[in-house]
Amino acid sequence: MRTIAVQTASASYPVFVGSGLLKTVPEKLRKQFGKERQRVFVLTSPEIWSLWGETLAAGFDEKPSVLFLPPGETYKRMAQIERLATEMVDAGADRSSLLIAFGGGIIGDMGGFLAAIYMRGIPYVQIPTTLLAQVDSSVGGKTGSNLATGKNLIGSFHHPQAVFADVSTLKTLPARELRAGLFESVKAGIIRDAALFRYLEKQSDLVLSGDEIALQKVIAASVAMKAEVVGIDERESGLRMILNFGHTVGHAIEAATGYKKLLHGEAVGWGMLAALELSRRRGVIAEKEAARIEAVIRAYGPLPPFRAKVDALMDAAGRDKKNKAGVRRFILTEGVGQSIVVEDVTDAELESIIAWTLAEAKR
Amino acid sequence: MRTIAVQTASASYPVFVGSGLLKTVPEKLRKQFGKERQRVFVLTSPEIWSLWGETLAAGFDEKPSVLFLPPGETYKRMAQIERLATEMVDAGADRSSLLIAFGGGIIGDMGGFLAAIYMRGIPYVQIPTTLLAQVDSSVGGKTGSNLATGKNLIGSFHHPQAVFADVSTLKTLPARELRAGLFESVKAGIIRDAALFRYLEKQSDLVLSGDEIALQKVIAASVAMKAEVVGIDERESGLRMILNFGHTVGHAIEAATGYKKLLHGEAVGWGMLAALELSRRRGVIAEKEAARIEAVIRAYGPLPPFRAKVDALMDAAGRDKKNKAGVRRFILTEGVGQSIVVEDVTDAELESIIAWTLAEAKR
Structure with a gap:
């Protein structure tokens, strides 16, 4: 224990x-x-x-x-x-x-x-x-x-x-729910815990098989990361926002698909791919790191395909309650274990990565 | 101001x-x-x-x-x-x-x-x-x-x-609501602020006439008393309980009469008479002080009569959510500006002062 x-x-x-x-x-x-x-x-x-x-x-x-x-x-x-x-x-x-x-x-x-x-x-x-x-x-x-x-x-x-x-x-627990939940651990690795990320990267088969020892390790590391962040910023006025990595687009996907098509973790998986794509486009992450992150997200898939309209996702993302006084905060990754909060994502940028995500999700 | x-x-x-x-x-x-x-x-x-x-x-x-x-x-x-x-x-x-x-x-x-x-x-x-x-x-x-x-x-x-x-x-504000609200100020005087009590005692006509200067004084003193108590005990684990003076029986009267017959302040007025009567019976208050307190409560009346069954009031008092782990806390007064919390009020005592209150309320 x-x-x-x-x-x-x-x-x-x-x-x-x-x-x-x-x-x-x-x-x-x-x-x-x-x-x-x-x-x-x-x-x-x-x-x-x-x-x-x-x-x-x-x-x-x-x-x-x-x-x-x-x-x-x-x-x-x-x-x-x-x-x-x-x-x-x-x-x-x-x-x-x-x-x-x-x-x-x-x-x-x-x-x-x-x-x-x-x-x-x-x-x-x-x-x-x-x-x-x-x-x-x-x-x-x-x-x-x-x-x-x-x-x-x-x-x-x-x-x-x-x-x-x-x-x-x-x-x-149904296998699909186990797989979906693991995306929050993948997120924990990406945003702050490089060691957890490496473990998830190397031991994906063991973890996905439901091995109790492996799961205990992953759960404990994920909780420890979150506990540290919440200990520093309980009310989400600063650091805690990084926990929303993948969630701006993830929540929008859930809303636009009526919360029926995807499990929360799966939507966050798609949202993380979107956030990673935006990090790439903005040049804040080296391609080698981005490729590693993408490979791990996909290793915990396959993410279920879905269809939605760009407008519906834009509407849903605009109503994301995490946005204070009209500012759209977005979490990007600069590499494994590193995340940043930006406030200057334009509607055009958001629309573009949403369109990219929808194209990926149709395949 | x-x-x-x-x-x-x-x-x-x-x-x-x-x-x-x-x-x-x-x-x-x-x-x-x-x-x-x-x-x-x-x-x-x-x-x-x-x-x-x-x-x-x-x-x-x-x-x-x-x-x-x-x-x-x-x-x-x-x-x-x-x-x-x-x-x-x-x-x-x-x-x-x-x-x-x-x-x-x-x-x-x-x-x-x-x-x-x-x-x-x-x-x-x-x-x-x-x-x-x-x-x-x-x-x-x-x-x-x-x-x-x-x-x-x-x-x-x-x-x-x-x-x-x-x-x-x-x-x-309707005159009846003004009068009813003043019972909470009378309570503030009884439990902790002897100066406020004396003012309410001497200036009852002025206060009840709705004089703005007099009301400002009464409101400010009542708020100051409550602010002090809440500052010491925010979550009602100790001192704040004294604010419930008159409220155990008061709440029971409100519940037993379906919240229709009396305004909250009026029920608290009756409840304070009940708490005063219990304080007298237990001998924790000198008769001279008790008589002063009774006179002031009655001066802010007349309290509207009501009818209810002893059993209904007992049931309602037993369900008072202020009682933790089955203990029935009751606030008594030892004199103007002084209150105590007791935990040993028996069912028989409670039933007896409830019967006394109902007899008073029928007249």
């Missing part, structure tokens, strides 16, 4: 990465929260609970109360937050209760948000069960819900008390 | 109290936020906007976008937060936008909550237009929305950037 400490201005908590961690959760929570009697609530999906619920629940003296959220973005909405909060009230949850978010990224985002606003905030713990959630969304304190007009437009910064990334739960 | 500084662990901001402040808002905001271009959104009620909107909007270079929330607890719900957030997205609000909550307590609570969770938090300003909101709810950072099962069960701690309590806006 590896333990990574997240330390930000407003919170500090451990991220545990290892195999067979689920069984250790109750004991660790008892240690962390002392003997104070706390009611425990678990937010999970029916599928995860049927696969792993018994393993998690076994060690609790008092069985946790279970709340369910069906899978899919359709349920990542305020009406569900209201329903879940009402169920918690009815079950007697108070300010000393603890919420465990046990599932993928949507469960983590919604569980964190529910904990953030239930009685103005209760503590919570993340147990991510998808690779994407383990390497990315469970760490950093971003929580939220969608609006009809866009993803994650409502939310809070609310850090968990602990994160348990149990590599064993990935055994039941 | 009086300026009170609120300084907590997580925020510091001014509360301006005075006459004719609305006109000064745009200039003060320009000073506070510098020249950075910020879109301004105003959440208000149709009535407040028709009475005071022009006065507020006059000084803005770019007219603010106005969002409306109809009056009443019915609209203090998550569905309205979702609608308002969607309207903000459609109108182009981003993370650099500023929200002004311009109205009574519900507008303040909902506006603060909307600002807390819109794109994970944007800055906001409170312009309370009821006495209750000016002396109490606009200061301290508590924001929230109701659930069907209870009030303020969903929310955030999110401090405003500034509060403008314009006494002039109270001219259009």
Whole structure:
């Protein structure tokens, strides 16, 4: 097991990465929260609970109360937050209760948000069960819900008390989701961790085969990179923006394809190819480095083809909520482990790399 | 004009109290936020906007976008937060936008909550237009929305950037609301500010007549008391609990009468009589002091009569969300300006003072 400490201005908590961690959760929570009697609530999906619920629940003296959220973005909405909060009230949850978010990224985002606003905030713990959630969304304190007009437009910064990334739960994850989640680790390597990049470059077969030791290494390194960045810039006023590498175009692709065609990681994969192409065109990266980066992104593919209109992507990119007061920030790479934030990407440049990306994605 | 500084662990901001402040808002905001271009959104009620909107909007270079929330607890719900957030997205609000909550307590609570969770938090300003909101709810950072099962069960701690309590806006406030709001100032005097209590005791006629100078004095003192308490204990883990004097029974009365019969301040008035009676029975207060306190509470009445069942009030008091891990905290008074928190109030004691209160309220 590896333990990574997240330390930000407003919170500090451990991220545990290892195999067979689920069984250790109750004991660790008892240690962390002392003997104070706390009611425990678990937010999970029916599928995860049927696969792993018994393993998690076994060690609790008092069985946790279970709340369910069906899978899919359709349920990542305020009406569900209201329903879940009402169920918690009815079950007697108070300010000393603890919420465990046990599932993928949507469960983590919604569980964190529910904990953030239930009685103005209760503590919570993340147990991510998808690779994407383990390497990315469970760490950093971003929580939220969608609006009809866009993803994650409502939310809070609310850090968990602990994160348990149990590599064993990935055994039941569909292969496509494992592959897609790895793009966030590829991103971690590209923007800041050259050693992680080299490992992903050399051991792609082992990693993609789902080897637990290899995955533990990749997850721990990805989390450590994110923890460091978030520790320096909790609220995304500076450095944290580099985590959006591949996300400006990635988010636009997701929006323009109705969040149905591609998984988030796959859209980020395409978005990283776009950001790399723009880095090449601007001459901020040497071709040799660019070729290495492109080869690794493609090695974790193949990225699924998709079709969309340039205009639709431009509209979606313009509405990217990361843009403050009208400035379009864009993350470029100068080489493996190196990223920069630029603010002067023109509409013409953006349109041109979007057209390039669409041409690549049609093949 | 009086300026009170609120300084907590997580925020510091001014509360301006005075006459004719609305006109000064745009200039003060320009000073506070510098020249950075910020879109301004105003959440208000149709009535407040028709009475005071022009006065507020006059000084803005770019007219603010106005969002409306109809009056009443019915609209203090998550569905309205979702609608308002969607309207903000459609109108182009981003993370650099500023929200002004311009109205009574519900507008303040909902506006603060909307600002807390819109794109994970944007800055906001409170312009309370009821006495209750000016002396109490606009200061301290508590924001929230109701659930069907209870009030303020969903929310955030999110401090405003500034509060403008314009006494002039109270001219259009119904007399009953003025009277009801003053109970929170009476509370402020009882629990911590003996000088404020004496002023309210001696000048009750002047204060109740709506004299602007007298109200300014009362509002400023009430805000200063709350600011001090919140500065010491932002998250209600200790001292802040004294602000709940009169609120355990007060909230129960509101719940048991369906939030229709009494205004919040009136319910708190009854709740303070109940807390005073319990203080007498426990012998923690000298009778002379108790008589003074009772006289002042009654001077700001008459409190409207109501009927309810003891059981209904007991149920409602038991569900009071202020109780952590099953402990029922209760605030008593030891004399003018002095309050204590106790945790050993038995069901029998509570039932007995509730029965006493109901008998008083029937007369």
